[in-house]
Amino acid sequence: MPVIIVGGGIGGLSLALALARRGLRSVVLEQAPALGEAGAGLQLGPNAVRILEGWGLGEALREQSIAPLRAEVRDAATGRLLIVNRLGPEAESRWGAGYRVLRRTALQSMLWSAAAASGRVEVRLGGAVASARSESGRAIAALVDGGSVEGEALFGCDGLRSIVRDTIHSPTPPRYTGQTAWRGLARMAAEAEPLVQVWTGPRRHFVRYPVGGGLVNMVAVVEADEAGIESWTAEGQGAELATAFADGPEPVRATIAATASPWRSALYDRPPLPRWSRGRISLLGDAAHPMLPFLAQGAAMAIEDAEVAARLLSQGGDPAAALLTYDAARRPRTAKVQAWSRRNARLFHLPAPLSAGLFGAASTLDRLRGAAPEARFDWLYGWRA
Numbered sequence: 001m002p003v004i005i006v007g008g009g010i011g012g013l014s015l016a017l018a019l020a021r022r023g024l025r026s027v028v029l030e031q032a033p034a035l036g037e038a039g040a041g042l043q044l045g046p047n048a049v050r051i052l053e054g055w056g057l058g059e060a061l062r063e064q065s066i067a068p069l070r071a072e073v074r075d076a077a078t079g080r081l082l083i084v085n086r087l088g089p090e091a092e093s094r095w096g097a098g099y100r101v102l103r104r105t106a107l108q109s110m111l112w113s114a115a116a117a118s119g120r121v122e123v124r125l126g127g128a129v130a131s132a133r134s135e136s137g138r139a140i141a142a143l144v145d146g147g148s149v150e151g152e153a154l155f156g157c158d159g160l161r162s163i164v165r166d167t168i169h170s171p172t173p174p175r176y177t178g179q180t181a182w183r184g185l186a187r188m189a190a191e192a193e194p195l196v197q198v199w200t201g202p203r204r205h206f207v208r209y210p211v212g213g214g215l216v217n218m219v220a221v222v223e224a225d226e227a228g229i230e231s232w233t234a235e236g237q238g239a240e241l242a243t244a245f246a247d248g249p250e251p252v253r254a255t256i257a258a259t260a261s262p263w264r265s266a267l268y269d270r271p272p273l274p275r276w277s278r279g280r281i282s283l284l285g286d287a288a289h290p291m292l293p294f295l296a297q298g299a300a301m302a303i304e305d306a307e308v309a310a311r312l313l314s315q316g317g318d319p320a321a322a323l324l325t326y327d328a329a330r331r332p333r334t335a336k337v338q339a340w341s342r343r344n345a346r347l348f349h350l351p352a353p354l355s356a357g358l359f360g361a362a363s364t365l366d367r368l369r370g371a372a373p374e375a376r377f378d379w380l381y382g383w384r385a
């Protein structure tokens, strides 16, 4: 029997490919009529890049992504540089894999083509799942259209409002963070420098990086009261975004002006779950651990989950036991990354003197310890399955 994967986002497709690489079959049930996502960008830390390379996507990644040289954090009011982390060749030598930025759609189609080429993955589009259950020796997904699919095990890779999660825990709504994210692609006149740039300031921050082809991805986060908007395709009013950053630095204003139609969505969060698995059912990606975007690690965590889950399932033995081992292996790490993302959310929105003080203190500590600033990320980017 195949493994049932509910949801064909980055998490679901990663799991399908990771299983296929180990000779296991899967069926991906995706509610959308077509695969694809709003075409903004994604940062991939070395922890995710290393796994993607292991899945045979190294060449496609090199062709379709950019390796930024540095990540720079600046004060939005003064433009003052607060902290720099070296990426580029330093990332390769420090963490054994590069740091990459690319279009989301590029990653999604890379995963999809490799999964399809394996001959071990069936994707059913328009396959909305109504419920999931675990019975002795099998897992079953009931489809909204009335059919059902049986499998060896079932993974809910169905995102923030996972219905599979609701079969393991009592349903609870996610928590609105009070923040709205705007994102989009800006077409710039001149090719942008290969940098990840962040401007921080009270109640808002702005991130940009080039994704190739003259396009720059932008993410602007503002504190606002907009619970309810939860879609990458909710088209925002560019003028509203421009007003929010009207007193921002010139590169920020220029990037916003060059973004044709930004999308916006409210940001939601959930506390870590005490367990992800029951019988032959488990969770993966945002369904298990919704990740705020402030450490740029949500997709990376889904990719790590997929690698660990596929390894354990391919070892044979009882699938329910493999799911429990997966669950225990992944929860502490993803909870730590969630906590760091929340911490960054606070750090990025501090008033200037406070953020300058905190970033300054971190740099001084690094110097006193004789450590490179990048050493702070060894636990994150140096992770191996």
Ligand SMILES: Cc1cc2nc3c(=O)[nH]c(=O)nc-3n(C[C@H](O)[C@H](O)[C@H](O)COP(=O)(O)OP(=O)(O)OC[C@H]3O[C@@H](n4cnc5c(N)ncnc54)[C@H](O)[C@@H]3O)c2cc1C
Residues within 6 Å of the ligand: 006, 007, 008, 009, 010, 011, 012, 029, 030, 031, 032, 041, 042, 043, 044, 127, 128, 129, 130, 157, 158, 159, 160, 162, 163, 181, 183, 219, 284, 285, 286, 287, 291, 292, 293, 296, 297, 298, 299, 300, 301, 302
């Ligand atoms: C502003 C922003 C910027 C980000 N930037 C980064 C970044 O730079 N780097 C990074 O690593 N992460 C980033 N993230 C996080 C990352 O986007 C997510 O963590 C990741 O996409 C989660 O993938 P997923 O597959 O778990 O969930 P999703 O992408 O939500 O996919 C879930 C899929 O399940 C399907 N589905 C849902 N319900 C059902 C059902 N009942 N039946 C069938 N199908 C169903 C949905 O249609 C969807 O295709 C960012 C997030 C935000 C908000």
